[in-house]
Amino acid sequence: MTQEQLRLAESAAPTTPWKKFGPYLTERQWGTVREDYSPEGNAWEYITHDMARSKAYRWGEEGLGGICDDQQLLCFAVGLWNGQDEILKERLFGLTNGQGNHGEDVKELYYYLDSTPTHSYMRMLYKYPQRAFPYRKLVRENGRRNRQEPEYELLDTGIFSKSRYFDVFIEYAKAGPDDILIKVTVHNRGPKAAPVQVLPQLWYRNTWSWGHDDTKPVLRETAPGTVQADHATLGHYHFYCEQAPPLLFCENDTNGARLYNLPAKGLHFKDGINDYVVEGDKQAINARQEGTKMAAHYQFTLQPNESRTVRLRLSKAEIGAAFSDFDQVFQARQQEADEFYECIQENLPDPDVRNVQRQAFAGMLWSKQYYYYDVNQWLEGDPAVLTPPPERRKGRNHHWRHLHNADIISMPDKWEYPWYAAWDLAFHCIPLAMVDAGFAKHQLRLLTRDWYMHPNGQLPAYEWNFSDVNPPVHAWATWRVYQMDKKLQNGQGDTTFLEAVFHKLALNFAWWVNRKDKSERNIFEGGFLGLDNIGVFDRSSALPTGGFIEQSDGTSWMAMFALNMMRMALELAKTNPVYQDMASKFFEHFLYIADAMTRGGDGLFNLWDEEDGFYYDVLHTPDEERTKLKVRSIVGLIPLFAVEVIEQDLLDTMPEFTARARWLIDNRPHLAQLVSRWEEPGKGARHLLGLLRRSRLKKLLTRMLDESEFLSDYGIRAMSRHHLEHPYVFSTEDDDFVVQYVPGEAESSMFGGNSNWRGPIWFPINFLIIESLQRYYFYYGENFTVEYPTGSGTLLNLNQVATALAGRLTKLLLKDENGRRPAFGDNEMLQTDPHFRDNLLFHEYFHGDNGNGLGANHQTGWTGLIVRLLQLRG
Incomplete structure (x- = not known):
């Protein structure tokens, strides 16, 4: 085992809490629901970015490249000042949902480069302009643009021209669970000498101002460059700052005078360090050298290509020579991180593939x-x-x-989705x-x-x-x-884990059945199901026609849910036969949903369209009319996900389950015919449960793998490109509702316009498509082939198709033969600059035609799935 694997094994014990400190500090607490106490519930306006430096938060803290303990009592982050900005750079800036022409968006450049699971080693990079940060320009220009225009990004402002910026690397290495070494290295990438101030900050989350416990912790200077941190529950810590810089102290309390025109109560508020450094207000900090927030004040002037490093240490133990073993510990942790990932990546020889995967892991762990x-x-x-x-x-x-x-x-990410x-x-x-x-x-x-x-x-x-309501994928993930x-x-x-989650998911399944099957016909109406603007209407709101939508995706998710639960029950039944009854229950429920998908639950109407070879949502109006909403989107592909293969050997050990299944098949022939090939042993005596029989599967895949429809060079689009020239229009007496293929940012205001399911490529759906094709292959083997792409004349089995799709998705972030990454688009600095080109952004989704990264640009929560696909790609 590697040293990191040993730390992981030890971390569960209270005596060796290697995960006690980690990157648990969010990058945006302002503009969150938790901090919103307004009557109208406008979280974006209640605490703004401008207010954030002066407002003590109730529920959490934020910082740049920061860490904290697992209850967020003691926090550390980095502050910066270039001598030009009107405020310290203590937190990331971005637009609120109302300011951006495509919704909220962080307007900074930063990268998570490395992290081990115990956070024994972590590294990130922040790019800090040397000129005044263009706050107002970003707000003004994005406010001017409409939904048909692209977002105005930080790189577009020209602030990084002539490389006039600092690369700020923030690194952590743990000498022990309560002993964290910190290194901040600043590089001048510009052509001229430039000043920079580095202000590492340590502070306590405010737990004393709310009337529950007024016990106040304290930070105080005990020697030049040394701070003692005392907290009633967390205990004592020591913070060491190499070279003994000046230490600045204030309180993590709200500046009511600045924010609310209240009489000033006390001094040295949360914004005290900012006011001292930027405005020269010497009264803003506490001359007694104590408080609940502090910063070490380092000042440098860096020549072109010069770098300077600040070394710090946060330790529970008092250390006499805090920096004597500093470099050795850092070197050891970096080497151990390399050894850990060498085990993960042993089958990935390509250096670029390794780099992409490792940064994806870093993004997941930093989030x-x-x-x-x-x-x-x-x-x-x-x-x-x-x-x-x-x-x-x-x-x-x-x-x-x-x-x-x-x-x-x-979290999905630490700024846009904290x-x-x-x-x-x-x-x-x-x-x-x-x-x-x-x-x-x-x-x-x-x-x-x-x-x-x-x-x-x-x-x-x-x-x-x-x-x-989100899609019920918890059982699949479990x-x-x-x-x-x-x-x-x-x-x-x-x-033990499986059983604990299974019981709770059985309750969740019952909630879906009782709340989202309006007519008790096993057709589900789930709502928007996380797909925001994919449909004709906002599916989570009252319809302009009245009535409700019988959802192809909602019903398919429930079929998948039932199969996932059945499979877990069969696993648990290996050691406890009582679970065979539960497996039978979910098997039967799957059959009823499959029947409803085919016959509409009443034998009169179904969600499958034989002529189109596709599944559609159905609008059910109060006058009992039903209309297929013929939008070709991933809503019609989700039935692929409801598939499970059971081997005969497993059935032989489950007599009660097998007997019940046999009874249903013998006595409910209309249900039996819906289960693909149950009677015929497949490859290796396997049995297939799925919503799609062979003929329907081939029809659906023919459309999905058509490059004029769903198949992009970079994966499966969320909507068919057919709707570019042939938009779907649904007309009522009052309005026309139009759905058109939009490959990039949303042009609709539905859900605030801050995401788009009408054309771009999303990793989660693609990942499930690939997994489903692999399961179908597990049953059909080499005997089932489809054209890939449709019309090409090239026949591939389903495993080959899955591998090919993984290759299309992963090339979004990998260098092509010209050394360019499609996700970087036409930005030459990102594509070619040696200080940019190998640092990855993991976007929320990608342009359906050219692969450009869009939406939230650090959402490894979605796109982190690339780590699995990189191992599958051909």
Whole structure:
């Protein structure tokens, strides 16, 4: 075992908490639901970026390249000043949802370059302009642009021209669980000498201002360049700053005078260090050299190509010579990180492939955050501050009073999505399981805990609206992580984990059946299901026609859910036969859903269109009319995901399940014919359960693999390109509703216009398509082939198609024969500059025609799935 693997094994013990400190500090706490106490619930306006430096947060903290403990009591991050900006660079800047022409967007350049699972070594890069940061220009230009124009990015401002910027590398190495070495290295990439101030900051989250516990921690200078940190529950820590720079102290308290024109109560507020450095206000910091926030003040002038390094150490133990072993520890941890990833990447010889995969892992691991949200307390307010407005009692999340979150959770990213999302988290767990299966299992278990999951069985969607409905992929992720972990453990599966999650997911399945099957016909209406603007209407709101939509995707997700639950039950039945009954229950429910998908649940109407060879949503209006909404989108491809292959050997050990299945097949022939080839043993005596029989599967794949429709050079588009020239139009008496293929950023205002499912390529859906093709191949083998691409005359089996699709997806981020990455588009600095070209951004989604990266640009939560696909690509 490598040293990092040993640390992972040790980390579960309280005596060796290697994960106690990590990158758990978010990059944006302002503009989040938790901090919003406004009557109208406008989180973006209640605390703005401009207010953030002066406002003490209630529920969390933010910082640049920062770390904290696992309860976010003691925090560290880096501050910078180039002598030109009007404020310190303490946090990342971005546009709010209302400011951006395509929704919210971070307007910075930064990269997560490396991290081990225990965070024993971490490295990130922030690119800091030497000229004044163009805050106003970014707001003004994006506000001027319409939805048909691209976003105006930081690189577009010219702020990095002539390489007039600093590369700021922030690195961490752990000498022990409570002993963290920190290195900040600043490189001048520009042609002239340039000044820079580096301000490493240490502070406590404000837990004393809300009226629950007024015990206040303290930071105080005990020797030149040395700080002692004292906290009632966290204990004592020591912070060492090499070269004994000046230390600046203030309080992590709100500057009410600046923000709210309140009388100043005390001095040295949260923005004190900013005011001292930028404005020269010597009264803003505490001359007594103590407070709850501090910064070490380093000042350099760097010549062209010169670099300077700041070395720091945060330790629970008092260390006499804090920097004597500093370089040796860093070197050891870097080497151990290389050894750990060498094991992961032993079958990946290409250096660029290794670089992409390792940075994807880094992004996943850096995006673990401490998330604190007690909804009941948030609704009721705190004793020492103003009572929340009465509107809150019937507003956002008021049905979720039981929810109390205070955990380290995998987030989609740390700026645009600094909160967990149920179906995002399920996908995160697949790549996370490759490096830390224990953490992946913990995440899946966490979301089903009583203090997360609603008493009615619903999983919380995300903080903007916990009651929104995400696709039920938690069971799929649970089964996949279980299988991955079982393989890593030499065939020993963690059935305790599987059983615990299975029981809670059975409640969630019942919630879906009881709440989302309006007519009790096994046709589900789920809502927008995380696909935002994919359809004719906003599927989570009242329809302009009245009635409801019978959803192809919602129904297919439930068929997949049933099969996932059946398969988990069969696994558990290996050691406890009682689970055969549960397996039978989910098998039967799958048959009923399959029947409904084919016959509409009443034998009169179905979601499959034989002429088009495609599945569509069906609009069911109050006058009992039904209309197929003939939009060719991934909504019609999701039926592929409901597929499972069962081997005869397993059935032979499950007599009760097999007898019940046989009875259904013998006595319900209309159900039996819906299960593809159940009676005929396939490759190696296997049996196939799926929504698609052979003929339908071939028709659907013919359309999906058509380059004039779904198949892009970079994967499967979210919508058929057919709708570029042939938009779908649905007309009512009052309006025409148009759906058109849009390969890039959204042109619709639906869901704020900040994501697009009408054409771009999304990794999660592609990943599930590839997995489903592999399962179909597992049954059909070499005997089932399709044209790839459609019309090419080239016949491939389904495993070859899956591999080819993985190749298309991964080349989005890999260098082509000209050394260019499609995701970087036509930006020459990103493509060719040696200080940019090998640093990766993992975008939310990608342009359906040219592969350019779009949406949130650090969303390894979605695109981190590339780590699995890189091992599959041909």
